[in-house]
Amino acid sequence: MRNVDGTSAILLTVDVVILTLRDSSLHVLLVQRRAPPFAGQWAIPGGLVQSNESLEEGARRTLYERTGIQNVPLEQLHTFDDLDRDPRGRVVTVAYCAVVPAPLAAHAGRNAADVCWQPVRMLPEMAFDHAKIVQFAVQRLRQKLAHSAIGFQLLPERFTLSQLQRAYEAVLGESLDKRNFRRRILQAGVIEPTGEVLFGDGRPARLYRCIPSAVAEVKPRRVFP
Template sequence: MSHTINLEVLLVIFTLKDEALQVWLQPCHEAHAEGQWALPAKPFEGGCSLEQTAYQCLETCLGLREAYLEQLYTYGEPDRHPHDCLISVAYFALIAMDAIARLAPTTPTGAWFPLTRLPPLILDHASILAYALRRLRYKLEYTAVGFELLPELFTLSEIQHTYELILGERLDKRNFRRRLLQAGVIEPTPHVRSGEGRPARLYRYRPDAIAEIKARRLFP
């Protein structure tokens, strides 16, 4: 029996929220997946690019038109879906932590879930999410992708904490700061953040640092 061929763009949307790396999921309403959740997706109907479709999906989910977006992989195994031939072009997106408070999700049934407490996921979405996390962790070593999850200004402690949450492990403070400062990808600002203890200097990502990152690993 022949199957209908469907092409969709699927999104893995990450953010840092409540001291955890979290992903945006939506409940699945298909009969074969009752009680399960899914990564957001949008059918590819032509008339625009795959990337534009991914941004449309992001806007539908979170009301957000811009974010860091990167194509992840294409999934097209013949047994992915119980009834159709489903091809998913997966992307992952990173949303800065300070942007979350300003967002007004247009899909109220969706929700953020910590990666350590995920609900049951449909089809192969658990493996797609796991692969997206592996890609994100790998990219931390040689790109500035981790800064996409931070506000424009941040402290050294905040950037280290961001990396620790993504990697799921503690990092040596002295060694991390030495490598980060030697990489030359951030610069101090005149601003400080007050709180308990001494005021902390605020840094920002250098917009001209992309070439330097491409030339060497950020954390060898």
């Protein structure tokens, strides 16, 4: 932990927040630490960055090593740097975030005793400042959902309008009017019907998919002029 010149170094890690929707509420992927510090406690997957990889590559690698998850779209969230966030010394972490559709299998990997999906409203006691990082990610997701068309990342490729509405309601924490929701999402032109229907408890629902090019063009309205 010391350089040859005697000054103490700052270590750099990455941590990954994986958010998804399960049972109509937002969940985060946690791993149980096997090694100290905080052995046995829950944490988000992460680890030291190697000097020959980019931060995002490091995030992907540690995520894969600890949970087996691959091919998720990572986005840089924030860099956390509290002086006392790691008992081993000065460790700065760059947090990444992914918002993924529900059916994603994860399994415990190296350095992780166990893996679970936990509702973000009921976080257990967590290692380091990871609870803070998760809260930050949730808040950011709410903001992004509110002024961009990002809700589709929580759903599978094909989805019903009710599923989409429930996703929005889960993240925003409020209920929305069904008719207004449907009218606006359809008028926005960011989704299209697939022609298929999904059979369930009641009347079958039409399936839609999103149109990525149109989603990219959605611009929020300004507060001012």
